[in-house]
Amino acid sequence: MTELTLGKALGAGLRQAMRDDEKVVLLGEDIGKLGGVFRITDGLLDEFGAARVIDTPLAESGIVGTAVGLAFRGYRPVVEIQFDGFVYPAFDQIVSQVAKLHYRTQGRVKMPITIRIPWAGGIGAAEHHSESPEAYFAHTAGLRVIAVSNPEDAYRSLRQAIASDDPVVFFEPKRLYHHKGEVDLEASLADAPPMGLARVVRQGTDVTVLTYGAMVSTALQAAEAAEDEGIALEVVDLRSLSPVDYDSVAASVRKTGRVVVVHEASREAGLAPEVIASVTERCFEYLESAPVRVTGHDVPYPPAKLEKYHLPDLDRILDAVDRVLDRPHSLTGADA
Amino acid sequence: MSPQTTPIADTAQDLELSERILAPDGTRVPHARLDAFVADVDAVQLRALHRDMVILRRIDAEGVALQRQGQLGLWAPCQGQEATQIGTARALDPQDYVFPSYRETGVIYARGAQPGDYVRMWRGEEGAAYDPAALRVAPLQIIIGAQTLHAVGYALGIRHESAPEVAVTYFGDGATSQGDVNEAMIFAASYQAPVVFVCQNNHWAISEPVAVQSQYPIAGRAPGFGIPSLRVDGNDVLACLAAMRWALAHARAGKGPAYIEAVTYRMGPHTTADDPTRYRDDAELESWRRRDPIARLEAYLRASGELPDEHLAETQAAADAVAKEMRAACLGMVTRPPLAVFDGVYAEPHTGLERQRDEYAAYLASFEGEA
């Protein structure tokens, strides 16, 4: 076991994937000498050379479209989109080309492309640097969508994403890049749990909190606070947003009978309503109360000074827990 | 070979600014640079090019007919563009890889398409008309310009492996307005990728004349990206062949990308869903009829005493046979069963989709036994 930050774990994952398979090539803005604006690709240019660590022109559609051509040629491109808000110029290539070529050709053309996106808010960034676009991609057939929440997962699932013959949109919470955790650098991929599995990160019996990305940490804090009141939250890290592992989710919901879904992305037509609809279809007879969402508001991502009002925090999660338990504001201490 | 980089005074006249070897009346005009690239082309090869163009025109007519008869949802005719498509595609080596748009029927024909390959996608049976690996042609692209980037990425792979191959991409004059095409030229030039851009300037992007996309000859843009370009008469099959040989040799020699603008004309509608009488006048159409690429080559061959009646008869018979096979393949296509809609979305199991497939299978099964 080695202690690494989430950022370093991603770098280690890229290095290992490139060593394992010479068809793995990286493309992105500033990923060479600079090592990427978040330094995730630090040192890879020196080890693998400019033909495999490609500093590209400043053109997102160009980066993803070129990766499509490399995949035609048998490569496994790993694309870095510099910031979440800059993936939109490449949206057409991702949803119209990357997602569809396997289906159109009945499997004769594979698109093993990994699209890494430094993602979401909480770092006081400028406009367009804190977006949560995951629902656009989860809504698109042909893509897999992964969101990581800790260094161990980051290291493993990035390698799994690269090894997958399917395209994977891979979300990396910027807010957690510097968070540390134990990583088993030697673990073999063959023994690892599949990329698409959800994970119970904290056991509990009263309420299931379904979340992903940086919100996993916030949900765990909420669970600590709730425990002081004698309430046991079960926190489930979805990890995969397409497909969602509904078997694990349903197992937890059947145990607790109560559901809170938490994410930073805004609410309308997002992941939370989708997850709740699916849970309701599958576990209606187990539900003790209506599931509740805790999400970002349906506003453009607010300026840095206001983001704390936008992002779900401990209190908003506890408030939702109160509601599914039918205990008006007992956890948050607010007046009924 | 430097392209014209001054504004076009009258876009209708801009053809006069392009390079050619065969004049519209079929006379051979000497060309200082292009001649060398087709010095080996004898009457036998010219008759083969003629045969290709005649067969392509017949395939295209059959596609239109099949659509009119309700057998195809849509067809994108290429009548008038035979010389550009055949001339450029016949210059390719088998291992080169092509990224076409939807109108390149002649290119897939030259790459060895099977009769059903011309119609499978337009009939709605599959998303791609043929096996890309077999033809070394990517699926026909509907999103304007997207494929130009794919060609550049593929060419990066070629370059990385130092392989003697070239990636080629075809697109229209309208496509040159797209960001992707401009990004593709930037990427190609930055990495000196072995890729050839072939712009088929057929003068119209549905109802928009080329002047809406460009006030200067399109080939003039490429040098600004650091890509040498050539503007040829797209209805002159010899000039198209020569230009493509120049471009391929350039790319194969490791000198990076090359760009061809073939100035031609779409004689038919944009697609079978289009009504060109609403936006273009008969006089223009007639002036282009006098530049017909097949008639031009026939005039040249006939004047040189190289167009025997047997060749014409054999070519017509071959064209009819291909059309017949194409029609039979089209009418014989069997649509896959309902659950096939789920096939091929992912390369690996996807639980969400598998669940939906099971639900749908159960739903379909519930009808079993019903009258």
Ligand SMILES: Cc1ncc(C[n+]2csc(CCOP(=O)(O)OP(=O)(O)O)c2C)c(N)n1
């Ligand atoms: C991105 C995109 N926008 C719009 C369309 C609709 N459309 C299909 S063909 C076409 C015109 C294309 O003209 P051009 O590039 O000159 O090619 P041509 O059809 O003349 O061969 C348009 C607007 C499309 N397919 N893709």
